Amino acid sequence: MHQNKNKKLNHIPVLLKEVISVLEPKNNDTYLDLTAGYGGHCNAVLNFTHNPGGAALVDRDDEAIKFIQEKYGKSKALIIHNDFLTASKDLLKSSYQFDLILADLGVSSLHFNEARRGFSLLRDGPLDMRMDQNQVLTAEKVINTYSREELFNILKEYGEEPKARLIVDTIINNRPINSTLQLADLIAKKFGYSRIHPATKTFQAIRIEVNNELNLLSDSLDLWLKLLSIGGRIAIISFHSLEDRIVKNFFKEHSSSKYEAELSLVNKHPITAGPQEIVNNPRARSAKLRAAVKIKT
Numbered sequence: 001m002h003q004n005k006n007k008k009l010n011h012i013p014v015l016l017k018e019v020i021s022v023l024e025p026k027n028n029d030t031y032l033d034l035t036a037g038y039g040g041h042c043n044a045v046l047n048f049t050h051n052p053g054g055a056a057l058v059d060r061d062d063e064a065i066k067f068i069q070e071k072y073g074k075s076k077a078l079i080i081h082n083d084f085l086t087a088s089k090d091l092l093k094s095s096y097q098f099d100l101i102l103a104d105l106g107v108s109s110l111h112f113n114e115a116r117r118g119f120s121l122l123r124d125g126p127l128d129m130r131m132d133q134n135q136v137l138t139a140e141k142v143i144n145t146y147s148r149e150e151l152f153n154i155l156k157e158y159g160e161e162p163k164a165r166l167i168v169d170t171i172i173n174n175r176p177i178n179s180t181l182q183l184a185d186l187i188a189k190k191f192g193y194s195r196i197h198p199a200t201k202t203f204q205a206i207r208i209e210v211n212n213e214l215n216l217l218s219d220s221l222d223l224w225l226k227l228l229s230i231g232g233r234i235a236i237i238s239f240h241s242l243e244d245r246i247v248k249n250f251f252k253e254h255s256s257s258k259y260e261a262e263l264s265l266v267n268k269h270p271i272t273a274g275p276q277e278i279v280n281n282p283r284a285r286s287a288k289l290r291a292a293v294k295i296k297t
Contacts, residue, residue, distance in 0.1 A: 012040065012280070012281045013037075013040025013041045013044070013104070014104070014237060014273065014277075014281060014283065014284040014287045015271065015272075015277070015284065015287055015289050016041065016044055018271050018289055019041055019044070019045075019102065019235055019237070019289065020044055020045070020048070022233065022235050022266045022267065022271070022289065022291035023045065023100050023102065023233050023291070024233060025045045025048035025049050025100055026048065026049065026099075027049065027050055027051070028049060028050070028051050028054070029048075029049040029051060029054070029099040030051065030054035030055070030097070030098045030100070030229075031046070031049055031051070031054065031055045031056070031098060031099070031100045031101075031102075032055075032056045032058070032091070032096075032098040032100070032102070032227060033045070033055070033056070033057050033058065033102050034058045034084040034087070034088070034101065034103040034220075034224070035058065035059060035084065035102075035103055035104045035105065036057035036059045036064065037059060037061075037064050037104065037108050038064060038067050038068075038108065039057075039067065039068060039071055039072070041102055041104060042055070042057060042068075042072075043071075045100065045102070049100070052072060052075035052076060052077045053075065053076035053077065055072075055075075055078065056077070056078040056079075056080060056087075056091060056096065056098070057072060057077055057078070057079050057080065058080045058082065058084050058087040059080075059081065060081065060082055060083045060084075060131050060132040061108075061131050061133070062081075062132075062133050062134070064108070065079065065081045083131075083132065083216060084103065084220055085216045085219050085220045085223070088220050088223040088224060088227060089223060091227055092223055092226055092227060096227060097227060097228070097229045098227055098228060098229060098232060099229050099232045099233070100232060100233055100234075100235075101224055101227060101228055101232070101233070101234040101235070102234075102235050102236075102237075103220075103224070103234075103235075103237070104237045105213070105217065105236065105237060105238050105239060105243050106238075106239040106287065107119055107207070107239075112283075115180070116128070117129070117130075118130075118138075118139055118180055119180075119203075119207065120180060121180055121181075121183075121184035121197055121199050121200065121203050122184070122197075123180065123181070124179050124180060124181035124182075125179065125181075126140065126178075126180070127139040127143055127177065127178065127179060127180060127183065128140070129203075129206060129207045129210045129211070130210060130211065131211045132211075137210055138210060139206050139207070139210050140177075140178070142154070142206050142209055142210060143171060143175075143177050143183065143206065144175050144176050144177060148168055151168045151172075152164050152165060152168045154205050154206065154208075154209045155167060155168060155201070155202055155205045157205075158204065158206075158208040158209060158214070158242065159201035159202055159204050159205030159208075160201060160241070160242070161201040161202060161205065163191065163198075166190070166191075167187055167191075167202055170186055170187060170190050174186050180203075183199065183203075184199040184203070187199040187202060208242075214246065217243060217246055217247075218246055221247070221250045225262060225263070225294065228294045229294065230294055230295070230296065230297065231293065231295075232294050233266070233291060233292070233293050233294075234291065234292055234294070235266075235289060235290070235291040236289070236290055236291070237287055237288065237289050238287075238288050238290075239283075239286050239287055240286065244270060244290070247290050248270075248290065251263060251265060251290055251292050254292075255292060261295065261296070262295065262296055262297065263292040263293065263295065264292060264295050265290075265291075266292055266293060267290065267291060270288035270290050271288070271289040271291075272287065272288055272289075273285065273287055
């Protein structure tokens with residue numbers, strides 16, 4: 001158990017300094033972390049707010065929630081084990097408002113590092129990819145039971161994969177596929193290796209489908225705006241163009257009208273990681289941070 005705890009503490013939050021810079025946390029601010037994970041961003045924010053009792057920490061992953069409960073359970077923080085859409089709906093029903101809201105939409109590096117979770121195309125594990133281990137849909141069901149057309153649409157839309165049709169043919173012709181490396185190797189043998197693994201976009205697309213990531217984000221943004229106090233700040237970190245586009249368009253829609261605007265953008269262009277952070281934490285390479293201030297209801 002001690003080793004496991006240490007491993008979780010080694011999780012590196014992306015764009016940490018930048019998140020603190022755009023959120024500007026102050027003493028006694030209330031804080032909603034919609035993807036609390038292993039507490040990297042949360043711990044830094046609470047060091048400024050000194051108000052754990054005014055924090056709500058959300059995650060749908062069993063292991064992350066256990067870690068959060070061990071770390072913050074005695075601090076009177078509200079800990080919510082659910083996806084961020086359901087959690088946001090429940091918080092709104094209870095009339096919560098927050099000065100600071102953060103959503104880090106990335107998959108934890110710990111998930112990629114643990115083969116049994118099925119996120120990594122470099123480590124052999126079951127085709128799982130579930131953020132919430134209690135849900136029924138897994139990557140194995142997507143790969144082995146979805147129709148040719150369903151798989152094509154997922155790879156084309158969620159993976160933006162130009163070779164979607166050929167990859168789907170490869171999958172269909174080799175079913176059943178039972179492990180992450182089996183899937184990754186099938187695609188690699190078909191298309192050859194390059195600087196980026198040829199199965200990268202396929203894995204992204206399947207993960208998005210399994211976890212309903214884009215729909216959850218689209219359906220949540222309006223709720224987050226309602227949960228944000230006047231003068232409050234919201235920051236969202238995305239890791240691929242599909243997520244960033246959704247966030248960018250939402251912020252633009254709610255900030256562009258001169259008289260009706262509800263948001264003022266903190267940054268017009270996404271903030272990205274510097275060279276040193278990318279060296280220390282390669283997954284930060286694709287991270288994009290957007291932030292806004294709520295100026296009216």
